Amino acid sequence: MRPIGRLLAATLCAGALATSALAAAQEPPAADAPKAKAESKPRAKAARRDRPGTYMGRPIADVMSWQGAEWLFRDTRVEEEQPEAMLDALEIQPGMTVADVGAGAGYHTVRLARRVGQKGVVLATDVQPQMIAMLKDNARDAGARNVRPLLCTQRDTKLPAGEVDLILMVDVYHECSDPEGTLDGMLAALKPGGKLVLVEFRGEDPDVPIKPEHKMTLAQVRREVEPRGFAFKTSHEFLPWQHVIVFEKPADEKSDRAGDR
Numbered sequence: 632m633r634p635i636g637r638l639l640a641a642t643l644c645a646g647a648l649a650t651s652a653l654a655a656a657q658e659p660p661a662a663d664a665p666k667a668k669a670e671s672k673p674r675a676k677a678a679r680r681d682r683p684g685t686y687m688g689r690p691i692a693d694v695m696s697w698q699g700a701e702w703l704f705r706d707t708r709v710e711e712e713q714p715e716a717m718l719d720a721l722e723i724q725p726g727m728t729v730a731d732v733g734a735g736a737g738y739h740t741v742r743l744a745r746r747v748g749q750k751g752v753v754l755a756t757d758v759q760p761q762m763i764a765m766l767k768d769n770a771r772d773a774g775a776r777n778v779r780p781l782l783c784t785q786r787d788t789k790l791p792a793g794e795v796d797l798i799l800m801v802d803v804y805h806e807c808s809d810p811e812g813t814l815d816g817m818l819a820a821l822k823p824g825g826k827l828v829l830v831e832f833r834g835e836d837p838d839v840p841i842k843p844e845h846k847m848t849l850a851q852v853r854r855e856v857e858p859r860g861f862a863f864k865t866s867h868e869f870l871p872w873q874h875v876i877v878f879e880k881p882a883d884e885k886s887d888r889a890g891d892r
Contacts, residue, residue, distance in 0.1 A: 687855055692806045692844040697761040700736060713870055718742055720867045720875060721828060727796040730754040730820065732788065732813075733803030736765035737778070743799070744775035754790060756783040786812045790820035801830040802873075805847050814859040821880040827861055829876045839872045852876050 684691055695703070708714075718739075723729060725748035731740045734755035743753045755770075755778055757763050763780045770778040783789040785808050790798075798817050807813045817827055832839050834846035849866050852874070857863055861878035868874065 686810050687851070689805075689847070689851055690844045691808065691810075692842070694806045697735075697759050697765070700765075703735070703738065711871055712873065714739060714742060717830065717867075717870060717873075717875055718746060720869075721797065721799070721826070721877075723747060723797065726750040728752050728754070728794055730756065730790055730795050730798040730817075732756050732783075732790075732798055732800045732817065733806075734766055734780075735762045737769040739799065739801055740766060740778055741770060741773045741775050744770070744773070744778050747777065749777060751777060753778045754781055754795065755779065756781045756789055758783055758785065785809050786816075788813065788816035788820060790816065792819050793822055795820045795825055796822060797826045797828065799828045799830070802832065802845070804829050804852075805831060805845060810855060811859060814856060814861070818860050818880055823880055824882045825880045826864070827856070827878040827880070829856070829874075829878075830870075831874050831876065832872055833874055836872075841872070847874070849874055849876065 681687070723743065723746045725746070727747045728751065729743050729747055731737075731743055731753055734740045734757050737755060740753055740755040744751075747753060753775070755766055757766065757780075760782055763782050766778075766780050770776075770780070781789040798821060804810070804813075821827065829852060831847040831852060832841045832845060834843070834848035834851065836846075839846060853863055853876075856878055860880070862881055864877040864879050866874050866876045
């Protein structure tokens with residue numbers, strides 16, 4: 632089978648800034664006013680301060696432009712990343728609504744479309760219009776009529792609220808410029824019990840031949856994702872270079888954002 636032309640480029644650009652918390656100044660009482668009894672107030676929690684271009688201590692990677700997509704459809708990618716085995720582990724069922732966030736030109740989109748079948752749908756999002764154009768061409772060439780390309784933004788995933796069974800991000804999350812906004816949007820899009828799957832190159836392994844800023848450790852992923860309301864389920868570690876990290880939206884739809892700053 633001939634390869635699908637112009638495949639996935641990682642998207643969802645980089646760089647999120649957390650705002651500083653400002654203490655409210657109190658106006659002193661008038662000179663002739665009676666002195667009010669002092670009341671103890673809880674101390675405000677200090678705001679997290681991220682340096683520009685970082686989030687929770689890690690550098691946010693530069694996005695790979697659609698113009699540099701050739702590397703992503705290299706001949707060795709199937710061997711190195713085993714896309715079909717990765718999707719097998721996710722137990723995708725016919726009829727599901729699945730989102731390929733940061734889909735690029737559709738490398739995984741077309742594979743997902745085959746798995747959900749004619750009664751299912753794949754919502755394929757990207758921030759680059761050039762990627763969306765290539766994705767449309769590739770989906771058409773593959774006969775994948777159940778793919779819905781969506782041009783998203785840094786702050787708006789464009790996913791419908793509460794309608795998605797599974798969201799997949801392959802080598803994309805580490806480039807998000809607004810990690811919290813992206814995670815919040817994906818949580819809202821998932822059905823209760825829906826899954827979020829992040830595939831990331833292993834930051835724990837110095838032998839993985841990827842720049843450090845394009846890798847993530849499992850601990851760092853959990854540190855960032857769980858405070859936004861997701862429950863960690865498992866991490867599949869059978870791929871040569873990548874984690875396949877699975878989170879779930881709690882079935883009771885309650886999100887514990889203890890890490891909200």
